Amino acid sequence: MQGKTTDISKRIASTCRRVAALAALVCGFGLPAAADNLWPEKETLTLGFIKLTDMAPLAVAYELGYFEDEGLYVTLEAQANWKVLLDRVISGELDGAHMLAGQPLGATIGFGTKADIVTAFSMDLNGNGITVSNEVWAAMKKHVPIGADGKPVHPIKADYLKPVVQQYRAEGKPFKMGMVFPVSTHNYELRYWLAAGGIHPGYYTTGDVTGTTDAEVLLSVTPPPQMPATMEAGTIFGYCVGEPWNQQAVFKGVGVPVVTDYEIWKNNPEKVFGVSAEWAKKYPNTHLAVVKALIRAAMWLDANNNANRQEAVKMLAKPAYVGADAAVIANSMTGTFEYEKGDKRDVPDFNVFFRYFATYPYYSDAVWYLTQMRRWGQVGEAKPDAWYDEVARKVYQPEIYLKAARLLVQEGKALEEDFPWDTDGYRPPQTHFIDGIAFNGKAPTAYLRKFSIGLKDDAAPVRAGGN
Numbered sequence: 001m002q003g004k005t006t007d008i009s010k011r012i013a014s015t016c017r018r019v020a021a022l023a024a025l026v027c028g029f030g031l032p033a034a035a036d037n038l039w040p041e042k043e044t045l046t047l048g049f050i051k052l053t054d055m056a057p058l059a060v061a062y063e064l065g066y067f068e069d070e071g072l073y074v075t076l077e078a079q080a081n082w083k084v085l086l087d088r089v090i091s092g093e094l095d096g097a098h099m100l101a102g103q104p105l106g107a108t109i110g111f112g113t114k115a116d117i118v119t120a121f122s123m124d125l126n127g128n129g130i131t132v133s134n135e136v137w138a139a140m141k142k143h144v145p146i147g148a149d150g151k152p153v154h155p156i157k158a159d160y161l162k163p164v165v166q167q168y169r170a171e172g173k174p175f176k177m178g179m180v181f182p183v184s185t186h187n188y189e190l191r192y193w194l195a196a197g198g199i200h201p202g203y204y205t206t207g208d209v210t211g212t213t214d215a216e217v218l219l220s221v222t223p224p225p226q227m228p229a230t231m232e233a234g235t236i237f238g239y240c241v242g243e244p245w246n247q248q249a250v251f252k253g254v255g256v257p258v259v260t261d262y263e264i265w266k267n268n269p270e271k272v273f274g275v276s277a278e279w280a281k282k283y284p285n286t287h288l289a290v291v292k293a294l295i296r297a298a299m300w301l302d303a304n305n306n307a308n309r310q311e312a313v314k315m316l317a318k319p320a321y322v323g324a325d326a327a328v329i330a331n332s333m334t335g336t337f338e339y340e341k342g343d344k345r346d347v348p349d350f351n352v353f354f355r356y357f358a359t360y361p362y363y364s365d366a367v368w369y370l371t372q373m374r375r376w377g378q379v380g381e382a383k384p385d386a387w388y389d390e391v392a393r394k395v396y397q398p399e400i401y402l403k404a405a406r407l408l409v410q411e412g413k414a415l416e417e418d419f420p421w422d423t424d425g426y427r428p429p430q431t432h433f434i435d436g437i438a439f440n441g442k443a444p445t446a447y448l449r450k451f452s453i454g455l456k457d458d459a460a461p462v463r464a465g466g467n
Helices: 008-026 033-037 053-062 082-091 103-107 134-141 162-170 185-196 224-232 246-253 277-282 284-306 310-317 326-333 363-375 385-395 400-409 443-448
Strands: 042-051 073-078 094-102 116-120 129-133 176-179 202-206 208-213 218-221 237-243 253-260 271-275 337-340 345-348
Touching: 042 103, 042 284, 042 385, 053 073, 053 271, 053 284, 053 310, 053 326, 082 094, 082 116, 082 271, 094 103, 094 246, 094 277, 103 116, 103 271, 103 363, 103 385, 116 277, 116 284, 116 385, 116 400, 129 134, 129 185, 129 224, 134 253, 176 185, 176 208, 176 326, 176 400, 185 237, 185 363, 202 246, 202 284, 208 218, 208 246, 208 385, 224 237, 224 246, 237 246, 246 326, 246 337, 253 337, 253 400, 271 277, 271 345, 277 284, 284 400, 310 326, 326 337, 363 385, 363 443, 385 443
Parallel strands: 042 073, 042 094, 176 218, 176 237
Antiparallel strands: 094 271, 116 271, 129 237, 129 253, 202 208, 337 345
């Protein structure tokens, strides 16, 4: 639990401001539209998160007083794992949480826990990596092209892992990798990368909730902070996770990050802020107030070409938040990323919190996650394009986001051009994928047909080995 207690003087000052505002209203002086519309129905909130650097908007909104500016008194509480976090949002123990983008979607369609969860705020773009053990990297590196500078040429594709996997399998050793949750970006990015290199990551079926049917690489769930130690122990040979747990493997000398999700899908959506649909309906002004505070935090994180990132690193290093060494967090949070020890490269967009309209909840982002759920069998039967759009609109709520944004503009805390007012909720077709396959969110069925590995329409699964 976040140890910092709310400053009593701030609470008193906030209360006084609200009393004065109410008095002005009663006396007939009126109030600006922003204040009129945003009287939080619930002031005291508990918000959950997992210890990852992309929870940063929550930490910043707390530390810089943005929640209090909205009349909210927030406790931030670290959760043991993603399932516990989701269950506690559903039960009402948490008012909302830092969530995997796939969690509200998976819950809504009934994969795993069935519940109506919504999001009006995308927390970030990018931020993940795929790391392999030193032993696997030594075997992979033999196949990786080397540039004129003597360093591996990036992006490193799973094509170079394939002969290593084949060797392990020939020796009767299952090749195991970790990801953080069945509906996580990490699961889908790892599967995407493997399949793009011709390695089958397996299917989910009605009889196989592990998702390993026909798999050439066996994927299993490991909580993010435990990834490096689990790999060091030899339980898994690699993993996909958010920061700082790829860089931690470098610092500990136990593994090598081989590819970032920015290289798999440039500027991909990562986490969201999720609440139950019931909570959002019951506390609409409170929801708006939270989104306003989070937008301001995201703006601060990306302001002036990431000028505030070192200060953010100090916040995140606190035990109440991520609790990793500041140097480890800074390795990626400040615009660089270290692959092999000493091979640090500039990746200014490894963590994006606001630019590129990162905080806007695009329907097309939701559709991409749903296509991957179908591709790997979590959606058990083919769906028409209209189904993808319907689910996206049920879960993603950009109208709430834009209302919060409009209030910030009216208050002089944000600029008009900071937000995509005229979008229909769908990004233009995106082409920056590691396999070169373009994604059009308005044509998900056609998108699924492009893959040589994965479910599509009602066709039989493409099995390991191509049968």
